[in-house]
Amino acid sequence: MKNFLFALTVTALGAIGCTTNETENLTQQPKQIAQYTTENIQENTQEDIMINIKIGNTDFSAVFYNNDTTKELVKQFPATYTMSELHGNEKYYYMSTSFPTNSECPSTINKGDIMLYGNNCVVVFYDTFPNSYSYTKLGYIEDTTGFEEAVGKGSIDIHFEQK
Numbered sequence: 001m002k003n004f005l006f007a008l009t010v011t012a013l014g015a016i017g018c019t020t021n022e023t024e025n026l027t028q029q030p031k032q033i034a035q036y037t038t039e040n041i042q043e044n045t046q047e048d049i050m051i052n053i054k055i056g057n058t059d060f061s062a063v064f065y066n067n068d069t070t071k072e073l074v075k076q077f078p079a080t081y082t083m084s085e086l087h088g089n090e091k092y093y094y095m096s097t098s099f100p101t102n103s104e105c106p107s108t109i110n111k112g113d114i115m116l117y118g119n120n121c122v123v124v125f126y127d128t129f130p131n132s133y134s135y136t137k138l139g140y141i142e143d144t145t146g147f148e149e150a151v152g153k154g155s156i157d158i159h160f161e162q163k
Contacts, residue, residue: 049074053141054159055150062114064139068100069116078161085154089127095120103134112141124158126151
């Protein structure tokens with residue numbers, strides 16, 4: 001009987017000890033995760049480069065990612081480029097200088113995506129479609145409402161300026 005009571009006491013104390021520590025850890029962990037997530041969101045937001053894109057009389061806000069490519073490209077702003085039409089879903093312009101690249105092949109291009117093809121071709125997409133080409137991501141237009149109508153058919157002048 002003494003052995004049974006001793007075993008029961010040890011088990012109960014062990015269970016209480018584990019439960020208390022586990023509860024403490026579980027209570028603190030969500031706070032740590034929430035704090036980490038909030039800090040990262042704030043950091044990423046602060047690092048983004050805000051751009052104004054003007055087509056005719058219509059302005060569009062764009063977010064450029066903070067990478068080596070965009071840092072070099074933005075140095076040339078403000079600038080207006082006559083962008084050519086291609087495939088009924090994009091406008092492109094070959095820059096006279098080359099930029100650093102970090103190409104990847106996104107499976108889908110989204111309306112409003114802004115990318116670099118090769119090392120010197122800026123591309124603005126005005127349609128969403130499946131993709132098999134490699135690009136360096138530059139950024140995106142925040143609200144694409146009216147964007148397809150603004151770019152229209154054929155070549156068009158697009159003005160880029162850092163906010």
